[in-house]
Every structure is written in C-alpha cells, then in structure tokens.
Amino acid sequence: MKPIEAALSEQRQQDAQAGRWRRRPLIQSPFLRLTLWVGLVVYLILALGSVEVNWARVAEGAGRGLEFLAAFTRPDFISRWDDIWAGLLESLTMTVTSTVIGVALAVPVGLGAARNIAPLPIYWVCRGIIAVSRTFQEVIIAILFVVMFGFGPFAGMITLAFATIGFMAKLLAEDIEDLDERQVEAVRATGGGWWQTLNYAVQPQVMPRLIGLSMYRLDINFRESAVIGIVGAGGIGATLNTSINRYEYDTSAAVLLIIIAIVLLSEYSSSFVRRWTQ
C-alpha cells in the first residue's frame, strides 16, 4: 500500500472511532478526485457554451413532436404496406446473407488475429482489417460501397458483411487467446498437426460462443439494415426515411413498431439458441 493510501485509511479509522463514518469514495486519491471534478466543470462550461440552440425553431417543432408521439397510438400499416413489405423483405434477406458471409469470412481473420496460434505478420494484417472495419460506422462504409456497387441491397449486404468481419473476428480472436492451453497441449502431445489442433482443441472450446455471437450479430445486422437505407443501400431504412421526410408519421410509427417487434423476437430466440448450445 502506498504511503498516501495508508495515511488515508488511518484517518478513516480514527474518524470511524470518533463516530464520524463516511463512505469510501470511488477514486481514492483526493488530488485526482479534485482534478477530475474541476476538469468536468470546465469541460461542461466550454461544451455547453458551444452548443447553439435555436429556441424559436424548437418551439415550432414541439407541435410536430407531439404529433409524432400521437402517431404511435394509431400506426398506419395499411396505406403504404407494399413499400413497407418490400423494404422489410430486403432488410431481412440482407441480414441473413450478410451474417452468413460475414461470419464465414470472420473465422479465418479471427484465427489470424489470435496471437497464440498465428505468426506475427499475419497477426498484424488481421488486426489491421479488424481495426478498419470496427472504426468506421456502417453508414460510412455503406456510402463507399453504394458508390462502388450502385444503389440497392447488394451494397448493403457487402457493408454489413464487412462490419460483421470486424466485430466477430475481434471477439473470436479474444476468445481464442484465452482458451484453455492444456487441451491444446494435449492434442499437440499426441502428434496432431496445426489443423488437427485447431479442429480438436480450439474449435470445441470456442464453438458455443461463436454460435451465440453469430446470433447476436444477426440481431445487430437487422438493426443496422434499418439505417443504411438512408444512404441508398436498400432495406427498410429507405422506406422509413421517405415516410419521415413526407411527414407521414403514422407510417413511420408503423415501421418503427415493426423494427422493435422483430428485434424483440430475434433477441428472445437468440437467448433460446444460446441456452441450447451451452
């Protein structure tokens, strides 16, 4: 224990004996605590000062906000059903294909990004792929792929698959890095080669989590597929965007309710699958 902490804990003991008990602070050092508080206040003043708010515009829009909330009590599924259905079908198919392709590509990248089974040059290449794929928001990637592949669900599928690679490969690599070394050693001791070690020692250990994560990613991909339509990559996002821009809040509410329902459903089923695999 450092001297300052020892002094502090002695002080606490004396206080407690004198009947002045105080709870323990989260950050022990008083100097660090004070610096953090002052920094916080200074930042808040600077940040709030730089936020410009047009209150007249806010007051004007408040009525529209209430209108939107009211739309949730009377969602309109019918009058734009054809558009909603087309968008939904595109979103769902995009979700399935991109997850399958993404996971299939993430497995080799994840293996390459695990320090304990991959040589150093491959490790750096795979870590680079993961960093690029994880840093950029799906929407930014979608913009580039829409330019390359044209409007439509194909660009969206490639985008989501690319984002899936980064997500899955990172978690898979972390999983492989802390797997139980004894089993790997045991298979190696029987004379198993690299592929056999992978198949009999590594794969059984990471498989349940890989399945669980894939289900989770399916869920995320659906949610993201509702967004990348804004930049022209297909899916229900385009329908939603159009309905908001036309102030058809009843239809927007219907689309949002459908999205929430599907996410709920997939979350429930993925928790079921995870329980079944473990």
Place this chain on the structure above:
Amino acid sequence: MPVSTSSQGQPQWRLRTTKAQWLGYLAWLAGISLFLLCWKVISDNTMWVFVEDAGRQGTDLISRMLPPEWTYAHQLWLPMWDTLNIATLGTALGILMAFPVAFLAARNTSPHPLIRSLALTVIVSSRSINSLIWAMLLVTILGPGVLAGIIAIALRSIGFVGKLLYEAIEEIHPTPVEAIAATGASRMQVMSYGVLPQILPAFAGISVYRWDINIRESTVLGLVGAGGIGLQLNASINSLAWDQVSVIFVMIFATVLVSEWISARVRHAII
C-alpha cells in the same frame, strides 16, 4: 454415449446417435436453403451491370481520394469539437435518464412488476432504434443542429446503459443490502448504502464503454443534419470532393482509435 454395433458384432463408438446426426443434416439443409433463398431475393433486386463495374469504380474512387487535401483539416477542428460534444453530452444525458430506469427494471429493486415491465419496454425500444433514426426524427422536430444529435445519442444510450446496469443490479450480493436494511434504513438509504457502492465500478465501466461507442456513432449523425463532422462529410461527398473525404476519414479513424484506447485504459483501471 451412442454406441452402434458393426456387422461383426463389434461395438463402435460414435459421436452422435443416428437421430441426432440426421437432425444435424436437416438443420444444415434448412440453413443453406434459407441462405440461397435470401441470396436469390437480393440478386433479383441488384443491377449486376453496376456490380461488374465495381472494380473500375473502386480504383477510380481511390485515385480521386489520393492524395488527401491536408489543408482542409484546418476547417475540421470545430466540427470535430462538435462531434466530441455530441458524444460526451449525449452520453451524460443518456446516463442520467438510464440510471433511474435501470433501478426500476432490476428485479430486486423494482417497486412493482408492472413498473418493471414498463421500464423494460423503454429499454427495448431505445435499444432497437439506431441513433441515426432518432437523429432523423429529432431533426424534423427540433431543427438541424447539435442539440438534435445530443438528444439522439442520449435516447439511444438509455437502452444500452439501462440494460447492462440493471443486469449488474440483479447480480449484486444481497448480504450488504440486508445488513443496511436491518439497521432500520429507509428504502432510499438501502439503495444508496447497500446497492450503489456495489454497482458503481460496473456503472463507470459501462458509461465509458458507451461513450466510446457514441464517439463512433456521432461521426455520422451529420449525414441527416444533426451536427458534427458528418455535416462536412455530407457536403464533401455531395460536391464529389473525395480528396476532402479522405482527410475526414483519417480524422475519424484517429479520433475513434484514441477514444477506444482511453476507454480501454479507464475500464482497465476500474475493474
């Protein structure tokens, strides 16, 4: 353990029973059929002429992006500051709202099952809707600007922070809570002295983690008009100034890497 006998009457060890084996095959068949069906739908909705052209378009794009117009970076400091503010203030606002919701949603601190399901509904709706959609809605309501971005980030963060926090509350040790309650403490005192100290480290970790995610999300909010560097990105893309776009990409990449590093350090220090 599934064992079958060979024609000579020798017992053979097998990994799975025949039934499980066939069920496995069936699952694979169903999965592959689903994938092919989905692929068919996408392929029907795709203009393959454009896809065949992708290689040329890609190299064209890269040649337009390089070399980046570095002097443009001077105009980006202010939007970047806005982006950081959207992420930070939005996270702070989201945490403020998520905190009570999490206590209402946790099974052991919720006052009533009905309130609990209401809080869970809030968490799920906030989680299902991406911050960009929230921003889109808020821009039509509040008008374009940083405020819409901050609120969008906050609304999306409620669900994330609320979910992780209520799970943390449900996992607390009941002994300190009982000890505090046994001294005759009121409900709020039990929360403050029994529950709160146990979840504070998790809470700080979750908040920093969400902040890191929000930095990433806030970079694109400008695409729908909610302020930050996304506005500049949108302007540059619309004017086809790809050499400016590449500068913005480099800045986003650097910012996100730094924020991820900070968040990892803080979480490491706490836990």
